[in-house]
Amino acid sequence: MTALRGEELVQVKAVTALAPRLEARGAGAMAGSAIAAEYMLESAPPALDATRPVLEMDRVSKRFGATQALDDVSLALHRREIHALLGENGAGKSTLIKIMTGIQQQDSGEIRIDDEVVRIASSQDAQRLGVAAIYQEPMIFPDLSVAENIFIGHRNRGNIVDRRRMEQEAEEVLARLDMHLDVGEPARGLTLAEQQTVEIAKAISLDVRVLIMDEPTASLSAHEVRQLFRIVFALRQQGVAVLFISHRMEEVFEIADRVTILRDGRWISTTPRADLTPAMAIKRMVGREVQELFRRERREPGAVRLSVRDLRREGVFQDISFELRAGEVLGFAGLVGAHRTDVGLALFGIAPADGGAVDLDGVPVKLTNPHDAMRLGIAYSTEDRRQLGLIMPLSIAANVSLPSLTRYLSPGGLVRRGAERAAAETFRQRLSIRAPSVDTPASSLSGGNQQKVVISKWLDTNPKVLILDEPTRGIDVGSKIEVHQLVDDLAAKGMAIILISSDLPEVLAMSDRILVMREGRQMAIFDHGDATQERVLSAAMGQSGDLFPDDEGLDRAAAAEAIAVIDQLVAGATVPDGANS
Amino acid sequence: MARDLVRRLWSWEGLLLILLLVTLAYNVTRVTNFLTVSNQINLFQLGIEKAIVILAMAFVIISGEIDLSVASMMGLSAGVAAALFESGAPMPVAILVALGVGAGFGLLNGYFVAVVGLSSLAVTLAGYVGFRGLARLLVQDRSVGGFPDWFTNLGQRGMVGPLTLSIFIFAILAIVATVTLHFSGFGRLTYVIGNSAAVARFSGVSVARTKMVIFTISGLVSALAGVLMAARLGAVRASTAEGFELDIITVVLLGGVSIFGGVGSMIGVLLSTYLVLNLRNGLVIAGITGNTQTGIIGLLLILSVLLPNLAGRVRERLRRRQSDPSMRAPPADLSETARSQTAPG
Numbered sequence: 001m002t003a004l005r006g007e008e009l010v011q012v013k014a015v016t017a018l019a020p021r022l023e024a025r026g027a028g029a030m031a032g033s034a035i036a037a038e039y040m041l042e043s044a045p046p047a048l049d050a051t052r053p054v055l056e057m058d059r060v061s062k063r064f065g066a067t068q069a070l071d072d073v074s075l076a077l078h079r080r081e082i083h084a085l086l087g088e089n090g091a092g093k094s095t096l097i098k099i100m101t102g103i104q105q106q107d108s109g110e111i112r113i114d115d116e117v118v119r120i121a122s123s124q125d126a127q128r129l130g131v132a133a134i135y136q137e138p139m140i141f142p143d144l145s146v147a148e149n150i151f152i153g154h155r156n157r158g159n160i161v162d163r164r165r166m167e168q169e170a171e172e173v174l175a176r177l178d179m180h181l182d183v184g185e186p187a188r189g190l191t192l193a194e195q196q197t198v199e200i201a202k203a204i205s206l207d208v209r210v211l212i213m214d215e216p217t218a219s220l221s222a223h224e225v226r227q228l229f230r231i232v233f234a235l236r237q238q239g240v241a242v243l244f245i246s247h248r249m250e251e252v253f254e255i256a257d258r259v260t261i262l263r264d265g266r267w268i269s270t271t272p273r274a275d276l277t278p279a280m281a282i283k284r285m286v287g288r289e290v291q292e293l294f295r296r297e298r299r300e301p302g303a304v305r306l307s308v309r310d311l312r313r314e315g316v317f318q319d320i321s322f323e324l325r326a327g328e329v330l331g332f333a334g335l336v337g338a339h340r341t342d343v344g345l346a347l348f349g350i351a352p353a354d355g356g357a358v359d360l361d362g363v364p365v366k367l368t369n370p371h372d373a374m375r376l377g378i379a380y381s382t383e384d385r386r387q388l389g390l391i392m393p394l395s396i397a398a399n400v401s402l403p404s405l406t407r408y409l410s411p412g413g414l415v416r417r418g419a420e421r422a423a424a425e426t427f428r429q430r431l432s433i434r435a436p437s438v439d440t441p442a443s444s445l446s447g448g449n450q451q452k453v454v455i456s457k458w459l460d461t462n463p464k465v466l467i468l469d470e471p472t473r474g475i476d477v478g479s480k481i482e483v484h485q486l487v488d489d490l491a492a493k494g495m496a497i498i499l500i501s502s503d504l505p506e507v508l509a510m511s512d513r514i515l516v517m518r519e520g521r522q523m524a525i526f527d528h529g530d531a532t533q534e535r536v537l538s539a540a541m542g543q544s545g546d547l548f549p550d551d552e553g554l555d556r557a558a559a560a561e562a563i564a565v566i567d568q569l570v571a572g573a574t575v576p577d578g579a580n581s
Numbered sequence: 582m583a584r585d586l587v588r589r590l591w592s593w594e595g596l597l598l599i600l601l602l603v604t605l606a607y608n609v610t611r612v613t614n615f616l617t618v619s620n621q622i623n624l625f626q627l628g629i630e631k632a633i634v635i636l637a638m639a640f641v642i643i644s645g646e647i648d649l650s651v652a653s654m655m656g657l658s659a660g661v662a663a664a665l666f667e668s669g670a671p672m673p674v675a676i677l678v679a680l681g682v683g684a685g686f687g688l689l690n691g692y693f694v695a696v697v698g699l700s701s702l703a704v705t706l707a708g709y710v711g712f713r714g715l716a717r718l719l720v721q722d723r724s725v726g727g728f729p730d731w732f733t734n735l736g737q738r739g740m741v742g743p744l745t746l747s748i749f750i751f752a753i754l755a756i757v758a759t760v761t762l763h764f765s766g767f768g769r770l771t772y773v774i775g776n777s778a779a780v781a782r783f784s785g786v787s788v789a790r791t792k793m794v795i796f797t798i799s800g801l802v803s804a805l806a807g808v809l810m811a812a813r814l815g816a817v818r819a820s821t822a823e824g825f826e827l828d829i830i831t832v833v834l835l836g837g838v839s840i841f842g843g844v845g846s847m848i849g850v851l852l853s854t855y856l857v858l859n860l861r862n863g864l865v866i867a868g869i870t871g872n873t874q875t876g877i878i879g880l881l882l883i884l885s886v887l888l889p890n891l892a893g894r895v896r897e898r899l900r901r902r903q904s905d906p907s908m909r910a911p912p913a914d915l916s917e918t919a920r921s922q923t924a925p926g
Contacts (some may be wrong), residue, residue: 011582036800120687230604332883350783368782370782371785371786372784372787372789373785374785375785380783387777387779387780388779388780388783389780389783390775390780391772391773391776391777391780391781392776393776393843393844394772394773394776396771402773402781402786403785405769405770405786406766408766409765409766412765413765413766413767414764414765414766415764415765415766415769457784461785478592512878
């Protein structure tokens with residue numbers, strides 16, 4: 001039934017891909033609740049108001065340059081609680097964890113542990129206070145034994161290591177997690193899931209009271225996830241407060257006791273799981289005001305430029321199929337770890353695909369290195385402009401001419417500086433790059449202007465297909481609007497554009513169609529008219545897409561809001577305060 | 582103008598120039614007729630083969646790599662030419678084969694570095710051992726000589742006016758290297774790859790091809806230097822040019838080229854080449870011998886690494902102190918005022 005209803009929203013292909021997953025998840029959820037029930041029978045979580053929180057973050061704020069990463073965020077973790085933290089990319093989850101584990105310090109607000117104000121200035125402080133974190137990629141010393149890895153954080157064990165005692169204690173700790181590993185063996189041979197268990201055992205051996213799990217399930221198989229959940233339930237029973245972060249909505253709803261939602265660095269809500277539905281959660285995650293939205297004129301796209309069928313790279317992404325027409329902007333949406341960038345890199349030949357077919361203007365092409373891809377007319381503007389986009393000490397002109405340098409050479413192989421500078425000057429004016437001249441080194445430009453130089457160097461190759469990877473990340477609002485304007489102009493002139501962006505309002509505003517990815521899979525392709533923040537995020541989080549089946553009113557409300565903001569922008573020609581912060 | 586000049590001197594090249602003038606002044610006062618043509622030619626002749634290889638090494642290091650095999654390649658090419666001549670081949674053929682061996686092994690170095698992706702330190706260390714080993718197989722512990730007169734004259738007599746062929750070749754190559762590094766597309770790519778091979782790759786540049794060309798040139802130029810050395814000395818041993826690689830790398834680094842790649846100028850490298858020649862000469866005059874000489878040049882090398890670093894920090898500090906009020910003005914205005922200030926002076 002579910003699949004049928006989803007068909008209204010999601011293209012047929014995406015739905016057929018989803019159907020088996022839905023069933024699998026149904027079965028998994030049942031097994032999960034069975035485990036949960038088993039533990040809850042022994043000791044149901046006590047009513048929250050009966051206990052004081054173990055760890056409390058009180059009105060914590062943190063700012064990085066122009067970005068307010070956390071704004072007055074409060075969060076309380078109780079004993080015997082699994083507390084899920086939900087939020088989009090950039091909602092502030094990572095910053096919050098870093099502050100809790102002493103990697104970064106808050107600008108204001110306080111942290112209390114057992115009602116006492118504490119300062120967590122380093123990871124040693126966090127360890128001493130009983131706060132530990134495990135991540136998607138466990139940090140294991142492969143050549144040390146399992147037991148040595150578990151006890152690596154212990155400092156006061158004397159100078160001589162009593163191996164037998166250590167191994168015995170390691171076994172005891174693992175037994176508390178209902179796990180049995182050969183503790184004398186090197187950690188090298190462990191699976192990822194077992195390595196995570198060792199990390200958890202390490203935390204327990206240090207008397208952890210708050211365990212933060214940052215996307216621990218992202219690279220685990222379904223069976224391993226079950227095993228991990230069993231451990232998480234065991235920890236809860238032993239009185240540990242678990243902060244659980246996942247982009248998989250079904251997991252959150254399976255194991256969390258309470259759910260806190262962050263959005264754009266602000267606290268939105270903390271709710272018992274029973275009072276929340278996935279649809280509500282997603283609405284809260286995206287419920288930002290619509291602002292600085294660019295209104296594109298919708299045009300009829302031209303002929304098919306790029307046709308991609310079943311593109312895959314082993315262990316990274318699979319079954320990516322889409323068509324891109326001249327004059328069309330295809331948005332790539334997804335959360336961190338969706339591997340959208342990897343699809344871009346495959347199309348540009350940097351990390352070539354190992355399967356599937358790509359046609360460019362109807363001709364099959366092999367994209368195995370960036371030089372060839374560029375000559376065929378594919379350009380990829382990187383998301384990491386500092387490390388991969390620009391030669392910082394070189395001038396704007398030298399950076400712009402780099403991909404098409406051969407065009408600027410005299411017959412004797414010398415660089416025609418005049419032609420090079422003239423071309424760069426054209427782009428400086430067209431994209432309003434703010435710099436004294438095109439001889440200015442790229443290093444002295446602001447982020448927004450650096451981004452424009454990166455785009456210029458690709459426009460100078462006159463590409464048929466332009467892949468823009470996070471073109472507006474970390475740049476000021478003014479530049480952002482200019483980049484949006486440019487994308488619209490380019491599309492109007494017939495360029496085919498792939499826009500990879502984690503900025504959901506941006507993808508929605510700029511794209512003619514939106515391809516949503518999740519963990520390397522294509523979940524759906526939405527037409528502009530059908531795409532809403534809720535629907536895209538649902539697909540990105542692995543929901544079936546039927547959460548908002550006939551929520552027409554929602555679209556209209558959002559559109560009305562958007563138009564109001566645009567009118568305001570056009571009328572006042574000013575940008576709303578605090579935009580992009 | 583004056584301020585411009587000061588700014589230009591306040592660079593590594595400027596410091597090199599000052600050091601060079603001081604050394605020159607010392608040499609001029611201590612040696613009569615030091616600046617005559619014949620004296621200068623003698624001065625250059627002493628290290629001319631190293632000077633030729635230095636030009637190629639500058640490209641290698643600016644591209645972010647290193648070539649430790651250059652001196653062994655000089656020995657190998659001299660050995661190949663000598664062994665072929667000894668077994669009856671005409672000298673021109675022997676020379677061409679020696680050059681071919683240099684280019685071929687250079688390409689091989691480049692292949693392992695750029696295509697296979699091994700570290701150039703390891704690959705060319707293997708070349709350092711391997712090429713010398715091949716030279717030993719060819720020449721063994723003999724001294725091969727008896728070359729035709731025209732060949733030994735190449736290395737010893739004035740060919741182009743008073744200049745020996747080696748010095749003439751060096752002069753031509755120095756001009757070609759300067760123009761190539763600073764004005765050609767190939768030179769641009771050398772800097773780009775040295776700064777960031779990743780950015781180059783993400784810009785559609787064929788990084789591997791550029792690196793292979795650079796290593797091939799390094800091998801070819803080293804082989805040429807080896808042949809010229811055989812001509813100058815008139816005899817070839819297996820140990821010809823042994824230990825030259827470190828002198829060559831030292832001069833390139835002293836010239837302001839960063840060992841991490843991406844930074845340096847051919848002017849700096851040429852200045853440091855002439856400086857080291859003069860310095861060694863002056864130290865000999867002052868009665869300072871081999872090991873102490875090397876120590877002094879080592880000290881200079883350490884300074885060359887430290888000073889630009891310190892100067893950069895001082896400049897940064899100054900810039901920060903000045904910038905707070907003035908940077909608020911648009912940059913266009915700044916350059917305007919700068920121009921109007923310099924115009925009358």
